[in-house]
Amino acid sequence: MTEHASRTEVSTTTIDDDRAMTGAPLDSDAAGAMAVALAGGERTTGDGDQAHHVGTSVLRYGGADRVTGKQKFLSDLTFPDTAHVALVTLPVACATITDVRTAAAAVMPGVLTVMSAADLPQPMPRFGVSHQDRPVIADGQVRFHGEAVAAVVAETLDQAEAAARAVEVSYEETDGVFDLDQATAPDAALVVDPSARPADDEHRESNILETALYEWGDVATAAAQAHVVVENTYTFPMVTHFPIEPGGTVVTPTEDGGLEVHSPVQHPYLLQRTIATLLELPLAKVRVFAPDPGGAFGGKQTPKFEPLLAFLALKTGRTCRLVLSLEQTFQTMRRAGCRVVARTGFTADGCLVFHELECDYLIGAYADVAPRVMTKGSYVGAGPYRIPHVRTASRAVMSNTTPSTAFRGFGCPQVAWATESQLDAGARELGLDSLEIRRRNLIHRGEAFFRGPYEATADGDWHQSLEKAAELIGWDTPLPAGRGRGIAVAIKPGATSGLSQSLVRFLADGSAIAYAGTSDMGQGARTLWQQIVADELGTGLDKVTVVSGDTGVVPFDLQTSASRSTVFMGNAVLDACRDIRRRILSLYADSTGSEEDTLSEAPGLLVTPEGPLPLLEASRIALGSLGGEFVGQGIARMRGRKGHPLGGDAAFYEFNCTAIEVEVDLDTGELLLHKHISVSDVGTELNPTQVVSQDEGASIMGLGHSQMEQLLLDDRGLIRNLGALDYRIPTFKDVPIELVTHGIENHDGPGPYGSKGISEGALLCTAGALGAAASQATGVVIRDLPLTPERVWTALQQALDQTTT
């Protein structure tokens, strides 16, 4: 089977994004200059005997509990005196609610309360990270299939479900818009009434929520300089996250009038602020516990049913529990579908002259972070290339569908599919090789891919990844009959601002506790903090405990997203450890009557004129007979940049090159992947196995949206493939025969020891590589994803018909 080349980095996965989450203006300094207070830097070494855990594949923190079943996910937790919540939904995607009759349900056995919009404060409390548009519960309107109209709380789940069926809702189904054509038609039904949008919003009479325009050079006149121009339209499907843990929330009212919220959420501090704001409670009275998410991928970033459960808990005075079904989960998270019209010009030798993109993202009925997905995804839409003339015009278009949210790759895979396919279209016209055309256009370190006053440049040696992928797939070896090879590249901006705080306690026996608020949702964040603390304080891995998932104890972290945690929280943990060493040095000097400037510190050591002392010994001498402990505080802060289209420069870029060799069954349209190579620019691998597993996971997830996944709606906007039976994700049998991931390590990232964020890169350009490979194998170009057997077979038949007629 597959080998696995070296591998890389660290991880901390996650998915998106930063600024939108704060819900507040960027923390820009007056000068508008970016101040990156990220520590980064090189690894300093202590004495030669010191164990180094960073850079090795130490076993996953908490792994044993995950293989024995002891790990408690949200639905495994039990609470005393729990009441159960069932939601009332309608079999429509778009309707006006005329009446909700709850009286019959309210008197059913075990029922504690039935809540609909009428039972909530008016005007309806609303929340959201970019627009505060989402009601706690449907407010007079159902805007998408599955939106909750009422909720029942009862002693048992059976009672709650029975009563939910007894709630009578009168409604009138109304015209909705469910795809881009419908939503952008001149006479389109509007998802949001213009009166609910700001008077100065130029798009208020349409379904366009926000737009973005990135432009340099002059595409209008550049065509004259091009030897070849290709123009095509590409589509990318709506797909859903399908975390194996569906999700849910449990909310408990506390005796002091506050709330405890349990939710497997990526952003506990955003949830805390959202609940506090909606319920008008001090932050200190809203304690969010975030049990490790059982998969999230961006889908568990933003609050969803937590506000509703908070109102229910306060109303009933009981712990209220809602565990979603997988079907309900489909109705709470998805990726924006996208249509890209691309026009691209090349010189005779294959150099890009201009690239023009119109990107329409089909977002849902509420904004969530979708506007940011659109702006950030299309910011890098032109790709990591040297292009003198670019125009990217993007729109986030609302529809009566599940609100789209962050999803691994955050808007980038959609446009990369178009741009990479255009490179191949140009190459075919010019008789060039797919690898060669990328060699000619891919930028080198320091070269700009985004031009203008907020120029953005390559922060890595990305050609190395391109060449490594070509080598690993054997680009220059003869292609077996019936197969095709494709190669593609893409980038994604990391976080553009942010703050992570950490506390580390170095205890009297040399063990340590790190408080770090990153949600460990599979990326293995806690493993990295354990490795960093062990190395920096000179203690054993087994002596380091990591505490997370509790806003009542753990200091603020902006969020677990945008693959930011290795860089941001990693630096905060590192900073906290170094703070401890400085405090030990200072107190040691005081306790021993020595001068501070005769002392220095290094990982695990205090260096004295008499020689190096293990840090624990130094700390005992410093503390003296009183004993005690040292507490270090660490902060990683990156401010935004005023005027920057993303609110700030990215802390790093994820760069990936994927190469695929595929065989196409011409009779069935099925794709058999022989080789799948993914090479990422990772900086430094803090835990090689975790890097490998992140990149393998992302590669397979990329095959999902490339080959099989798509949410299908009927003509009234109902999801037709709601659930695991009809919505297919990759299984064991869909893994390529050979899947190899590799990390390029140049130790050039802003994170600890030169690390960068990873984990999204490996799905950014999967589709482009697969599409190109399938085209080469069949001679037929398909521009719509996913490349299902049905779609491939149909395209083959059409090509055959054209040949024979």
Next chain:
Amino acid sequence: MTTQDSRHSVRNAAVVPDELNEVECTVNGARARFSVPPHRTLMDALRYQLDLTGTKTCCAEGECGACTVLVDGVGVNSCLMLAAEADGSTITTVEGLGLDTPSGLSDLQESFLEAGAVQCGFCIPGQVVAAEYLLRGNPSPTVEEIREGMSGNLCRCAGYQRIVAAVQMTARKRSHHD
């Protein structure tokens, strides 16, 4: 053990008859007795009556494998089996696999850790039980046989390769013991 079903203890009479089935079975080596309404799945009974929450719920329609347990030695999706059908059977859940070892981990569970097969971990109990079932029937499976045998268990995080490696690693360990 006899427990109350905390989640389902009261049933709406209009929906389901009040009758309860008495179930006696062996779970992870211990005798278990409980009462369930006829529609209760084995998955829910294990999770909410026996507090064996290692068995996970995802799709609840037999597609994802997160709820896989062994019933009389056969791997089943416990969401598709009624609890009442388990009367008289011997059930092994993920919690029962490492009971005889000092570490509390079976060789297979250790292999999952060593191979880096675990990310979020939500699918992992089902994967471990399915892999155990596979290995009991086929002690030295090929990669193809592993992919086929495990194809009823979905993982969204890790891309399956590390799980295949873990199964192979376990097969090698066991063949050395024989």
